[in-house]
Amino acid sequence: MVKSLFIYVFSIVLIVASNVLYNICQKSTPEKANPFSALLVTYLTAAVLTLIAFLFSKNDKSFFQSFADLNWTSIVLGFSIVGLELGYLLAYRAGWKISVGSLVANIALALMLIPIGIFFYKEGFGLNKILGAVFCIIGLILINK
Numbered sequence: 001m002v003k004s005l006f007i008y009v010f011s012i013v014l015i016v017a018s019n020v021l022y023n024i025c026q027k028s029t030p031e032k033a034n035p036f037s038a039l040l041v042t043y044l045t046a047a048v049l050t051l052i053a054f055l056f057s058k059n060d061k062s063f064f065q066s067f068a069d070l071n072w073t074s075i076v077l078g079f080s081i082v083g084l085e086l087g088y089l090l091a092y093r094a095g096w097k098i099s100v101g102s103l104v105a106n107i108a109l110a111l112m113l114i115p116i117g118i119f120f121y122k123e124g125f126g127l128n129k130i131l132g133a134v135f136c137i138i139g140l141i142l143i144n145k
Contacts, residue, residue, distance in 0.1 A: 022088075023098055023101075024098070026092055027098045029092075039085055042085065088105075091105070100143060103143065107140050111136060114133060
């Protein structure tokens with residue numbers, strides 16, 4: 001129970017901390033830098049770090065055997081990550097403020113994931129969540145005025 005609680009909290013802390021650093025880096029990428037050069041260096045860095053992490057992880061399969069369990073999701077995730085990275089970089093270059101751009105994008109994302117969670121993953125969505133979504137929509141309206 002303690003381990004699962006730690007992972008439960010740690011995972012969200014890691015997401016938030018990584019997202020803060022992510023947005024700071026995206027906002028701070030030089031205007032003159034080619035966005036695809038920036039993405040290439042980003043993904044090369046990520047690939048090296050992932051390979052190092054793989055080598056230190058406990059795994060009963062070899063490096064090449066570990067790919068057998070993968071499906072289409074890793075490839076589509078690659079496309080989505082490039083879209084995400086490029087979208088944020090272009091948004092900041094277009095003038096979105098760091099305090100607003102990410103907020104708007106994440107609220108819109110959360111609202112779009114609601115029906116996906118309900119219909120595809122059979123997640124419940126009670127009155128308190130409906131009210132929360134309504135407040136998110138109100139917040140989007142207010143923050144963009």
